[in-house]
Amino acid sequence: MKRSSVVGRNAERCAMLVGMDQLSTAEAPAAPALRERHQIPDRFKWDLAHIFPDWPDWQRAYDQLETQIGAYAALQGTLAKGAAQLLAAMKLSDDIGQLTYKVWYFASLKHDEDQRDNQINARRQQVQILFAKASQASAWFNPELLDIPLPTIQQWMADTPELAVYRFALEDLYRQQEHVLDEKGEHLLSLSSRFSSAPYDAYAALSTADVKHPSITLSTGPAVTLTYGQYRAILATNRNQSDRATAFAAYHEVFAANVNTYASLYNAVLQRDWFHAQSRGYRSTLEAALHGNNIPTTVVENLIESTKAGTEPLRRYHRLRKRVLGLETYHNYDGAIPIVDLERKYPYDDVLEWLPASVTALGREYQHHMREALEGRWIDVYENPGKRSGAYSAPVYGVHPYMLLNHNDTLDAVFTLAHEMGHSMHTMLSNAHQPFVYSAYTIFVAEVPSTLSEALFLDYMLARTTDERERIVLLQHAIDGIAGTFYTQVMFADYELQAHRLVEDGRPVTAEGLGEIYFNLLQAYYGDALDYDELSRVTWARIPHFYSTPYYVYQYATCFASSAQLMHHLTSGSEADRAAAIDRYLTLLKSGGSDHPMTLLQRAGVDLSKPETVRAVVDQLDRLVTQLEREINALA
Numbered sequence: 001m002k003r004s005s006v007v008g009r010n011a012e013r014c015a016m017l018v019g020m021d022q023l024s025t026a027e028a029p030a031a032p033a034l035r036e037r038h039q040i041p042d043r044f045k046w047d048l049a050h051i052f053p054d055w056p057d058w059q060r061a062y063d064q065l066e067t068q069i070g071a072y073a074a075l076q077g078t079l080a081k082g083a084a085q086l087l088a089a090m091k092l093s094d095d096i097g098q099l100t101y102k103v104w105y106f107a108s109l110k111h112d113e114d115q116r117d118n119q120i121n122a123r124r125q126q127v128q129i130l131f132a133k134a135s136q137a138s139a140w141f142n143p144e145l146l147d148i149p150l151p152t153i154q155q156w157m158a159d160t161p162e163l164a165v166y167r168f169a170l171e172d173l174y175r176q177q178e179h180v181l182d183e184k185g186e187h188l189l190s191l192s193s194r195f196s197s198a199p200y201d202a203y204a205a206l207s208t209a210d211v212k213h214p215s216i217t218l219s220t221g222p223a224v225t226l227t228y229g230q231y232r233a234i235l236a237t238n239r240n241q242s243d244r245a246t247a248f249a250a251y252h253e254v255f256a257a258n259v260n261t262y263a264s265l266y267n268a269v270l271q272r273d274w275f276h277a278q279s280r281g282y283r284s285t286l287e288a289a290l291h292g293n294n295i296p297t298t299v300v301e302n303l304i305e306s307t308k309a310g311t312e313p314l315r316r317y318h319r320l321r322k323r324v325l326g327l328e329t330y331h332n333y334d335g336a337i338p339i340v341d342l343e344r345k346y347p348y349d350d351v352l353e354w355l356p357a358s359v360t361a362l363g364r365e366y367q368h369h370m371r372e373a374l375e376g377r378w379i380d381v382y383e384n385p386g387k388r389s390g391a392y393s394a395p396v397y398g399v400h401p402y403m404l405l406n407h408n409d410t411l412d413a414v415f416t417l418a419h420e421m422g423h424s425m426h427t428m429l430s431n432a433h434q435p436f437v438y439s440a441y442t443i444f445v446a447e448v449p450s451t452l453s454e455a456l457f458l459d460y461m462l463a464r465t466t467d468e469r470e471r472i473v474l475l476q477h478a479i480d481g482i483a484g485t486f487y488t489q490v491m492f493a494d495y496e497l498q499a500h501r502l503v504e505d506g507r508p509v510t511a512e513g514l515g516e517i518y519f520n521l522l523q524a525y526y527g528d529a530l531d532y533d534e535l536s537r538v539t540w541a542r543i544p545h546f547y548s549t550p551y552y553v554y555q556y557a558t559c560f561a562s563s564a565q566l567m568h569h570l571t572s573g574s575e576a577d578r579a580a581a582i583d584r585y586l587t588l589l590k591s592g593g594s595d596h597p598m599t600l601l602q603r604a605g606v607d608l609s610k611p612e613t614v615r616a617v618v619d620q621l622d623r624l625v626t627q628l629e630r631e632i633n634a635l636a
């Protein structure tokens with residue numbers, strides 16, 4: 001039952017593309033005309049009837065789920081009676097978990113088709129309330145299990161093969177025993193789950209639902225309503241630096257105007273995390289965040305140190321940009337504009353051919369599965385009014401993964417699909433090869449196949465093109481990927497760590513203090529490659545991940561490092577070496593959450609406890625920047 005909470009987290013998985021900072025990539029988004037949803041042909045829309053034919057069926061499943069949750073609560077007090085009772089509890093928990101995926105995602109995906117629909121939003125919230133009930137109804141399980149000595153459980157598993165399936169899950173609970181409270185304590189904490197998402201909900205309301213988008217006038221004349229999408233588009237396409245400066249100022253003024261409210265909300269996040277860490281007896285919020293996956297805190301500390309020591313290629317890249325773009329001063333808002341113009345569109349139908357071709361190295365079966373995903377109405381391709389922005393892959397167990405996109409024919413959008421496809425293939429392979437209890441992979445591993453999928457696609461496109469301008473665009477894309485997925489995320493992790501330490505040390509959390517941390521970090525990363533704007537101090541206020549999923553973003557960086565190392569193994573060495581690497585990689589995808597993530601990655605040939613793994617990314621960036629310099633000089 002405890003694993004059903006994984007469901008809600010996965011929904012946030014790919015919010016990364018929404019939350020990325022302005023120094024990350026974006027190719028010229030020339031969005032196709034916005035159509036009403038009913039005007040978009042069916043083959044470009046996902047078919048949620050694969051989950052439930054209609055709402056009455058959803059309602060029946062919801063009712064069934066509620067009944068099962070009641071039945072689970074009634075098992076309280078039975079575990080000590082023997083293996084059969086424990087097995088019954090585990091199986092019912094599996095049933096609840098499987099149904100939960102369908103009930104949650106049907107409402108949640110419907111909601112994302114048009115977030116303006118209040119009725120659907122109410123149903124989605126109804127499921128969230130049920131989750132809170134489920135969490136209370138299962139609060140007895142851990143303390144009751146842990147009252148039974150582990151050797152007794154191990155004997156039960158030896159006698160009952162069906163129970164042995166749960167070995168890793170059960171033994172892992174004993175590992176975490178010292179942080180599990182008695183029944184009363186667990187009950188109290190489960191009650192607090194109802195308001196623990198309040199700071200994020202308030203942040204979302206303040207920054208999205210209630211926000212007053214400013215209107216700005218560009219040098220070319222027209223007034224523009226500055227939504228986040230418009231802001232990104234100006235930074236990525238407008239070659240007039242003063243227009244970009246205007247957009248940057250106006251966009252950040254919105255956050256500056258409410259910066260004390262944002263600081264209060266963020267303080268609530270920090271206090272909540274410290275409350276949970278202390279209640280469970282952790283020494284720090286970082287320790288609490290990493291303990292679940294059995295990851296030593298030194299992995300994050302080393303990541304931050306090694307990255308900070310490797311910022312030179314990043315600065316070299318931005319100095320190169322400043323020179324090529326012919327700018328007198330170079331700001332935060334100059335980081336996304338393409339080095340060269342390329343009037344190329346990447347229609348969705350072309351991608352349908354390229355994407356399977358890019359994964360030839362991973363074998364026919366893998367390609368076959370990918371075609372199934374592309375052609376089976378698993379993907380919601382285009383934007384429509386009210387649709388959720390960004391992109392994600394939703395792992396609907398028992399059905400298939402669904403993907404939400406906002407495809408706009410740009411290169412960025414194509415890579416987004418490659419990224420989400422990596423997640424979906426991972427889901428498909430995990431679900432096919434693991435029992436339900438291990439079917440969900442952890443976030444710590446999740447971004448490995450997605451970034452690797454992008455890397456394979458980049459190689460395919462670089463090999464394919466004969467146009468040196470397109471090659472520059474692709475190289476910039478790869479470099480921006482490292483800047484945004486690796487450097488920016490490590491910087492964000494550093495920010496979160498420092499902010500949480502304020503609370504842990506009993507120091508005040510103010511808008512000014514948070515701005516100071518953020519500003520100092522910018523300087524530590526970009527040094528003299530950037531001219532600094534005071535308004536950059538409020539950037540932290542607008543990053544959704546800080547409110548929704550603290551201590552989450554560093555995992556993009558560890559995943560990126562892992563994926564860089566795997567990519568190296570997959571594409572170099574003898575044929576036998578490569579074949580072995582492919583086999584190890586597919587094994588990783590098939591292994592779901594059947595062991596601790598560091599163990600699974602080690603089996604695939606990646607050791608994150610070593611600084612070399614981090615330095616591999618720094619070296620990779622260095623090589624790419626050198627290659628870009630060569631291409632640019634050849635062009636001149």
Ligand SMILES: [Zn+2]
Nearest residue numbers: 013014447450
């Ligand atoms: Zn992702």
